[in-house]
Amino acid sequence: MSNVDIEVALRRVGREVDALMEGAIPKSVGREGRLLDAMRYAALGGGKRLRPFLVVSSAELFGVARHRALRVAAAVEIVHCYSLIHDDLPCMDDDDLRRGRPTTHVQFDEATAVLAGDALLTLAFEVISHADTHELGEVRAELVHRLALASGGLGMAGGQMIDLLGERQRLEPAEIIRMEAMKTGALIAFSCEAGAILGRAASGARTALHGYAHDLGLAYQIIDDWLDIAGDPAVVGKRLHKDAHAGKATLIGVLGIDRAREHAEMLAGQAIRHLQPFGEEAALLRAVADFVVKRTA
Amino acid sequence: MSNVDIEVALRRVGREVDALMEGAIPKSVGREGRLLDAMRYAALGGGKRLRPFLVVSSAELFGVARHRALRVAAAVEIVHCYSLIHDDLPCMDDDDLRRGRPTTHVQFDEATAVLAGDALLTLAFEVISHADTHELGEVRAELVHRLALASGGLGMAGGQMIDLLGERQRLEPAEIIRMEAMKTGALIAFSCEAGAILGRAASGARTALHGYAHDLGLAYQIIDDWLDIAGDPAVVGKRLHKDAHAGKATLIGVLGIDRAREHAEMLAGQAIRHLQPFGEEAALLRAVADFVVKRTA
Numbered sequence: 001m002s003n004v005d006i007e008v009a010l011r012r013v014g015r016e017v018d019a020l021m022e023g024a025i026p027k028s029v030g031r032e033g034r035l036l037d038a039m040r041y042a043a044l045g046g047g048k049r050l051r052p053f054l055v056v057s058s059a060e061l062f063g064v065a066r067h068r069a070l071r072v073a074a075a076v077e078i079v080h081c082y083s084l085i086h087d088d089l090p091c092m093d094d095d096d097l098r099r100g101r102p103t104t105h106v107q108f109d110e111a112t113a114v115l116a117g118d119a120l121l122t123l124a125f126e127v128i129s130h131a132d133t134h135e136l137g138e139v140r141a142e143l144v145h146r147l148a149l150a151s152g153g154l155g156m157a158g159g160q161m162i163d164l165l166g167e168r169q170r171l172e173p174a175e176i177i178r179m180e181a182m183k184t185g186a187l188i189a190f191s192c193e194a195g196a197i198l199g200r201a202a203s204g205a206r207t208a209l210h211g212y213a214h215d216l217g218l219a220y221q222i223i224d225d226w227l228d229i230a231g232d233p234a235v236v237g238k239r240l241h242k243d244a245h246a247g248k249a250t251l252i253g254v255l256g257i258d259r260a261r262e263h264a265e266m267l268a269g270q271a272i273r274h275l276q277p278f279g280e281e282a283a284l285l286r287a288v289a290d291f292v293v294k295r296t297a
Numbered sequence: 298m299s300n301v302d303i304e305v306a307l308r309r310v311g312r313e314v315d316a317l318m319e320g321a322i323p324k325s326v327g328r329e330g331r332l333l334d335a336m337r338y339a340a341l342g343g344g345k346r347l348r349p350f351l352v353v354s355s356a357e358l359f360g361v362a363r364h365r366a367l368r369v370a371a372a373v374e375i376v377h378c379y380s381l382i383h384d385d386l387p388c389m390d391d392d393d394l395r396r397g398r399p400t401t402h403v404q405f406d407e408a409t410a411v412l413a414g415d416a417l418l419t420l421a422f423e424v425i426s427h428a429d430t431h432e433l434g435e436v437r438a439e440l441v442h443r444l445a446l447a448s449g450g451l452g453m454a455g456g457q458m459i460d461l462l463g464e465r466q467r468l469e470p471a472e473i474i475r476m477e478a479m480k481t482g483a484l485i486a487f488s489c490e491a492g493a494i495l496g497r498a499a500s501g502a503r504t505a506l507h508g509y510a511h512d513l514g515l516a517y518q519i520i521d522d523w524l525d526i527a528g529d530p531a532v533v534g535k536r537l538h539k540d541a542h543a544g545k546a547t548l549i550g551v552l553g554i555d556r557a558r559e560h561a562e563m564l565a566g567q568a569i570r571h572l573q574p575f576g577e578e579a580a581l582l583r584a585v586a587d588f589v590v591k592r593t594a
Binding site: 025026029030031032034035036039082086089091092109110111112114115117118119121122123125126128129130131136137138139140141142144145147148149151152153154157158159160161162164165169171175178179182 | 438
């Protein structure tokens, strides 16, 4: 599959997930409308929707109905969007531009942004636990549990903590890799795992997908850091050179910019090799691994 | 049951829930330890543990095993603690004292406090969705779903949004009641409902408990506002006169301090009448309604 096709496929999932998120965020009925507007602002109409794409594509491997996979895809993207709102706050990374638009606390205010993040995180669990996601409560509860583990103190939130501390303390390369696996990798891994949970896949398939997701997540983060240094600001849609400015610990700082990029490409190749057991069925997941290291935004 | 007995019963649930929360917050393994410490600081060793008590006491009505009810009790208290951390932030209510100690952002820093709230909210769903909470995935998924609804944009987070707007805009009495029902009432209602969900109670029992929780939640909030005006700061454990200072909309502002207190007592009596179908079994829930309007902290 060419890069053009994968972009078409990403956009299709993006539209489907946007429609689902739009429906899941309640309509204003009173003064809480400001909060719902902020949730909508942060969640809709932007982003690559990589995580939803991974959920949908991994679910396809196991013949899961698309409307079910899309609910989990929406939940993962909602968690991702909440994390962006909070990461951008003045007390965190203090960013004013995201996806080419003012960040939520700039567009609204800090209090509304904190609450919009909180309410989105909550909404993700509301969406995933609803009976429409899967007919078996067992499956819904497992999805909730794994998503919570991926997002919490030993997952995404813990990774963000280490990232912030990395501005003040020197992190060892192994700590940087662990931080990135927690901060970005855990939710990407869940996205792939979710398809297997929805499809009640055997443990061998789950392990293969986990290996794929682990390598893909690290490659993704290296390219993210690379774009912060070498990307085109008009294309990336957020302020660049922030990492260096904040003194953030990244793998590029350890490996240097060229070796880091080579390493990301090596990881993408390794991710693709994990997909061997799935044969041709995994064409989309292969294509996305390729896309992740070639992307410019 | 006398007030002394109810305080003993509250403390017992408090100890049990603390032990469970202590076990649920992961131990430090790396630099994310700072986040886990902040979660522990905010969650443990304080508070009346009213919500856990309501979960455990309502679950008892339906013969639910105590260790299961305690897991849901811990999840509800974790959600409550996360909301306190975020409500206390400088961009929200800007409080520096809570439960007689510095608030989390004062003890740590703002970024850590935001993340600790996020990670606690996530942890609540991790705890509740775990197989130890109930053998049926269906029941766990329903608990997740109802907790999410109670905490999100049309529940607690939405109520906090209206509360913040009430500092700048005049709210009608009906809007104040709705705001308080969302901000405090929804989680209190879930606490009572959770026992019924765990015990797979018939809808009649659920409706009765819902009526009880609705009246109790409003009475609780009125007394909370009353204590802010007339309480003893050494006993209450947080700064007082904050509502008037911030220009917050409260029912006391509408009804006046004496009529508001009478109204709270009337609501507590009404809450108790909802418990009639449960007979003597509901003694603890009756006692807690009485306690809520008599409390001094």
